[in-house]
Amino acid sequence: GVAYASTKTVTNKQGTEIPVMHACGHDFHMTTWLAVAGFMNAYRKHWQGTLVFIAQPAEEKAAGAKAMLADGLYTRFPKPDYALALHVNSKLPAGTVGYCAGSALAKIDLLDITVKGKGGHGGMPNFSKDPIVLSAQLIMALQTIVSREVNPAEPAVLTIGSIHGGSNSNTIPSEVSLGLTIRSLNDSVQAAMIKSIQRMANGIAHAAGLEEKDFPVIQLRNESSPLVYNDPVLSRRIGAVFQEKLGKERVQELQPEMYGEDFGMYRQTEPPLPTLIYSVGTVGTGPFVSTHSPLYLPTLDPALETGIKSLTWALLDLLKPAKK
Template structure:
């Protein structure tokens, strides 16, 4: 379903702020890049973001804000405009890095061996700090409250978003909407991508141990071969996706780690397997878990072995609320130009921003980070990931503009003077 909205602001001040926000973003771009390079050089793993938290708190205090720690290494802060109780919009950035050894030869290369900001969370954090800088300078010119959420542990279960929500980050005040952005090296800097509705998949971690009876490879009749049993389980499990799932419902079942510590002539006692299951429907997700467990245990039993399957439930699927996403598209086109706002495909990767999308109206969009000449296109989660610094002018300014448009009464109420057309 495609949706287009023609939004008319009830407050002409909001529209007049667009060029000013663009100017403020340009003026602060060098500082935002410096913040990102500091964060990139000092990455910290999930739930270990102690120094990152201290850095973010320090930067927010420089802006005259009163940040508070939350969920151990997270941070939350409020920017209050005029009439702060009128409406609240929350903005989220994640802060953790990955266990990857960086290979980029740049002055801001990671100084923490084996740890790297390879997923762009340094970009997200510095961009939100840049947005905070812009909005604090405009706080006398908008109504409502902006809640800044700097989140730990996106890369590791149970996900920092879930912990922050449990500790009340979506309360006092309750946000009407939550916005988040993520780097996207397949788009050039200056562009963004978004998609309404179900955008990213749920993710579950699979840990399986198949036990048989090991022995000499030349005497298989004396053994119960767990390697053979595991092979049957892995192959048969794919029919859960190909024959059990609705073909119109995306599902992925992948096994990425298989350990059978035997030898050319040694059948091991057990085989250990790790994998992932992902989909875009919570009911089917639960059903698939049951099918997978029955299949694995049943095949093992039929072949004389045993199977223990540990399914660790991860993040839910990510839903971009359609009306909010339509408003975001219109506002982004105002700020960047329609040619710089693109529609995204569904993506079977997972993001714990999904927890916010399950609790509130949310929009998670992608920020272009590559250069127009094709550089900086390395995928996230690789040791060569980097960005075009121009993205750090686009990111803060755009999010500031999206925030003001969401805070503006008529901009979030189609019925109040806006025309809406929804085309199926």
């Protein structure tokens, strides 16, 4: 690995020590943030207005923006006219930027499902209700929500990211835990998907002969993120700045993606605050590696310079002195 590869470990909620890293580029983001803040402070005479830099934690758990807004971000400090952010993009070449006007990033909900059963001996499954088998049936059934229940014209994703159950190969456990995420660009689609998950889970339990008290327990985590909507007028304005400074060939208009960001919470004012989160390319010459992979490594040269300059150009445009 690289010299600055993370060696940090933490203990997760299950009590297991696990390695951690900035697999979504947040060290890149904050390095850019610090450099731009330093430049804007040093060259204060070249712009006018009030500039607020938000050092927000806990984006990955969708907790940071919510906590800062609840703590009075827009009342204890000047309420902005615009909000800008950038994020690394593991599909764009280093030295480029991209943006998506309108609906840009998905609304996200995270759910935990506890599939109950009746534990027993692996050699006598007829005396048990096997939650591993029920979980397998549920996992396959849930795949039909997007393919058979959601309008094909509506982007939607359902991903089961974890399954945990059992402790021994010859023992049928009493329960299995599933963790999943659902994502869409539409509140009604999101609500319908949650209802479908509940219906299918209950149906599989009923078909297995379980009593209602032993039907799966579905919990919606307090880690939801709203749709991220880039104001079209602001997007086109800043996109034009990027094209002027970088050249049109290094600025891409992107399609909506099913990643999530709690940056969307900053827009939830009345009237809605114009916001824009754009992408900074980080891909070099190696094979594709997605963010959230332990192998993700941004190509710092020229990606970091592009990130710093692009955000600085955007701020200088929005804060340029009025003509006398």
